[in-house]
Amino acid sequence: MDQNQYEKQSEEVTPETPEKEAEAVPESRESAAPEKASAPAPTKPEKKKASGVALASFICGVVGVLFNPFYGVSLAAIILGIVGIATAKDRPKGMAIAGLIIGCVVLPVQLVLDTILSMFTFGLSFCF
Numbered sequence: 001m002d003q004n005q006y007e008k009q010s011e012e013v014t015p016e017t018p019e020k021e022a023e024a025v026p027e028s029r030e031s032a033a034p035e036k037a038s039a040p041a042p043t044k045p046e047k048k049k050a051s052g053v054a055l056a057s058f059i060c061g062v063v064g065v066l067f068n069p070f071y072g073v074s075l076a077a078i079i080l081g082i083v084g085i086a087t088a089k090d091r092p093k094g095m096a097i098a099g100l101i102i103g104c105v106v107l108p109v110q111l112v113l114d115t116i117l118s119m120f121t122f123g124l125s126f127c128f
Helices: 003-013 018-024 052-066 069-087 094-122
Strands: none
Touching: 052 069, 052 094, 069 094
16 A cells, blocks of 8 residues: 555545534444442452350360260250350351250260279279
Protein backbone atom coordinates (compact mmCIF):
# COMPACT_ATOMS: atom_id res chain seq x y z
CA MET A 1 0.00 0.00 0.00
CA ASP A 2 1.31 3.36 -0.76
CA GLN A 3 1.07 6.35 1.60
CA ASN A 4 -1.89 8.07 -0.13
CA GLN A 5 -4.15 5.04 0.08
CA TYR A 6 -3.29 4.58 3.76
CA GLU A 7 -4.18 8.22 4.55
CA LYS A 8 -7.51 7.92 2.73
CA GLN A 9 -8.44 4.83 4.70
CA SER A 10 -7.49 6.43 8.01
CA GLU A 11 -9.58 9.54 7.15
CA GLU A 12 -12.59 7.36 6.47
CA VAL A 13 -12.20 5.53 9.77
CA THR A 14 -11.45 8.48 12.06
CA PRO A 15 -13.92 11.38 11.85
CA GLU A 16 -12.60 14.91 12.22
CA THR A 17 -15.48 16.68 13.97
CA PRO A 18 -17.32 15.85 17.24
CA GLU A 19 -20.61 15.36 15.34
CA LYS A 20 -18.99 12.74 13.19
CA GLU A 21 -17.47 11.11 16.28
CA ALA A 22 -20.92 10.67 17.80
CA GLU A 23 -22.14 9.13 14.58
CA ALA A 24 -19.08 6.91 14.37
CA VAL A 25 -19.72 5.25 17.76
CA PRO A 26 -20.87 1.72 17.06
CA GLU A 27 -24.43 0.92 17.93
CA SER A 28 -23.37 -1.87 20.25
CA ARG A 29 -21.75 0.66 22.60
CA GLU A 30 -24.80 2.94 22.55
CA SER A 31 -27.24 0.13 23.23
CA ALA A 32 -25.11 -1.46 25.92
CA ALA A 33 -26.80 -1.42 29.31
CA PRO A 34 -25.22 0.81 31.90
CA GLU A 35 -22.92 -1.08 34.22
CA LYS A 36 -24.59 -2.12 37.43
CA ALA A 37 -22.82 -1.91 40.72
CA SER A 38 -21.29 -5.31 41.22
CA ALA A 39 -22.44 -7.26 44.23
CA PRO A 40 -19.78 -8.22 46.73
CA ALA A 41 -18.13 -11.50 45.96
CA PRO A 42 -19.55 -14.37 47.97
CA THR A 43 -17.37 -15.22 50.92
CA LYS A 44 -16.77 -18.57 52.53
CA PRO A 45 -18.99 -19.20 55.53
CA GLU A 46 -17.13 -18.81 58.77
CA LYS A 47 -16.33 -22.05 60.49
CA LYS A 48 -17.62 -21.91 64.00
CA LYS A 49 -15.23 -23.17 66.60
CA ALA A 50 -16.27 -25.46 69.40
CA SER A 51 -16.49 -23.93 72.85
CA GLY A 52 -13.71 -24.34 75.35
CA VAL A 53 -15.94 -26.42 77.61
CA ALA A 54 -16.63 -28.87 74.77
CA LEU A 55 -12.92 -29.14 74.01
CA ALA A 56 -12.14 -29.70 77.71
CA SER A 57 -14.78 -32.45 77.81
CA PHE A 58 -13.20 -34.21 74.84
CA ILE A 59 -9.69 -33.93 76.28
CA CYS A 60 -10.85 -35.26 79.66
CA GLY A 61 -12.55 -38.16 77.93
CA VAL A 62 -9.43 -39.13 76.00
CA VAL A 63 -7.14 -38.70 79.02
CA GLY A 64 -9.62 -40.69 81.13
CA VAL A 65 -9.03 -43.73 78.93
CA LEU A 66 -5.35 -43.79 79.89
CA PHE A 67 -5.19 -42.13 83.30
CA ASN A 68 -8.20 -41.83 85.57
CA PRO A 69 -7.36 -41.38 89.24
CA PHE A 70 -10.42 -41.87 91.49
CA TYR A 71 -12.66 -41.68 88.40
CA GLY A 72 -12.29 -37.88 88.46
CA VAL A 73 -11.26 -37.41 84.85
CA SER A 74 -14.20 -39.44 83.53
CA LEU A 75 -16.60 -37.58 85.80
CA ALA A 76 -15.13 -34.28 84.59
CA ALA A 77 -15.61 -35.38 80.97
CA ILE A 78 -19.26 -36.23 81.67
CA ILE A 79 -19.99 -32.99 83.52
CA LEU A 80 -18.17 -30.80 81.00
CA GLY A 81 -19.89 -32.62 78.14
CA ILE A 82 -23.32 -31.87 79.60
CA VAL A 83 -22.38 -28.23 80.21
CA GLY A 84 -20.90 -27.96 76.70
CA ILE A 85 -24.05 -29.30 75.07
CA ALA A 86 -26.31 -27.09 77.19
CA THR A 87 -24.38 -23.87 76.54
CA ALA A 88 -23.65 -24.37 72.84
CA LYS A 89 -26.33 -22.33 71.11
CA ASP A 90 -24.94 -21.67 67.65
CA ARG A 91 -21.68 -23.55 68.04
CA PRO A 92 -21.03 -27.15 67.03
CA LYS A 93 -21.69 -29.69 69.74
CA GLY A 94 -19.60 -32.57 68.37
CA MET A 95 -16.67 -32.25 70.78
CA ALA A 96 -18.97 -32.04 73.80
CA ILE A 97 -20.96 -35.08 72.65
CA ALA A 98 -17.76 -37.04 72.01
CA GLY A 99 -16.39 -36.17 75.47
CA LEU A 100 -19.69 -37.14 77.08
CA ILE A 101 -19.82 -40.48 75.27
CA ILE A 102 -16.19 -41.33 76.02
CA GLY A 103 -16.66 -40.42 79.70
CA CYS A 104 -19.86 -42.49 79.93
CA VAL A 105 -18.14 -45.51 78.40
CA VAL A 106 -14.86 -45.27 80.33
CA LEU A 107 -16.42 -44.81 83.79
CA PRO A 108 -18.35 -48.11 84.01
CA VAL A 109 -15.58 -50.05 82.25
CA GLN A 110 -13.08 -48.77 84.76
CA LEU A 111 -15.41 -49.56 87.68
CA VAL A 112 -15.73 -53.17 86.49
CA LEU A 113 -12.00 -53.52 85.88
CA ASP A 114 -11.15 -52.03 89.28
CA THR A 115 -13.56 -54.41 90.99
CA ILE A 116 -12.08 -57.44 89.22
CA LEU A 117 -8.50 -56.34 89.87
CA SER A 118 -9.21 -55.60 93.52
CA MET A 119 -10.56 -59.15 93.99
CA PHE A 120 -7.28 -60.60 92.77
CA THR A 121 -5.16 -58.08 94.63
CA PHE A 122 -6.81 -58.13 98.06
CA GLY A 123 -8.55 -61.48 97.91
CA LEU A 124 -12.18 -62.40 97.44
CA SER A 125 -13.09 -61.41 101.00
CA PHE A 126 -12.45 -57.75 100.10
CA CYS A 127 -15.46 -57.61 97.77
CA PHE A 128 -17.95 -59.49 99.95
